[in-house]
Amino acid sequence: QVTLKESGTGILQPSQALSLTCSFSGFSLSTTGICVSWIRQPSGKGLEWLADICWDDGKGYNPSLKNRLSISKDTSNNQAFLKITSVDTADTATYYCARSDSPGAQYFDYWGQGVMVTVSS
Amino acid sequence: DIQMTQSPASLSASLGETVTIECRASEDIYNGLAWYQQKPGKSPQLLIYNANSLHTGVPSRFSGSGSGTQYSLKINSLQSEDVASYFCQQYYDYPTFGGGTKLELK
DSSP, rough: EEEEEEEEESOOOOTTTTEEEEESSSSSSTTTTEEEEEEOTTSSSSSSEEEEETSSSSSEEEEGGGGOOOOOOOOGGGGEEEEOOOOOGGGOOOEEEEEOBBBTBBBOOOOOOOOEEEEEE | OOOOOOOOOOEEOOOOOOEEEOOOOESSSSTTTTEEEEESOOEHHHHEETTTTTTTOTTTEEEEEEEEEEEEEEEEEEEOGEEEEEEEESSSSSSSEEOOOOEEEE
């Protein structure tokens, strides 16, 4: 059974750094073809892909946010991490991690429940 | 980046009706398209991938079609549990999503 669960700082002030953890089970980030992505959704709005990390340690970033994002993984402990620097109110959203398992085809077959992040002064 | 334009933004339909949601890409995405269903307060759930492949466990009343820049999601015989928001997503380039369609019962 595949599960993912996000955790991280709930409330931050502008200019702080946001650190998120995705803890998963039922698959391994060392298995060929597996990637974990971070996707966010402001309340009542659409979805925005942020970054992914794959079994071969390949990483991808949304070009519009690339300078502020850093993704990493701990394969042994089945976790993936995302750090976003210099947050502002526009970063207020629910953050999801999600799995893709087809090399070169980034569609997401399992999602976490999401973690709400609020940036406010 | 590839822009995804989804229509309509909202839709009201009756039980048993057939519903179609459209998604247009700003360039050819070569069937690299997925559809998701999202119910209020829940995470998105995969329905369709590769434009027309039904994800495991998804009812057969859902179907996807299209090619090039134009794609659609069809729901046959609308059920009450289909009330949700629907999103398309392309993965020919780095992933981008359509703006969503909110489906309600008439």
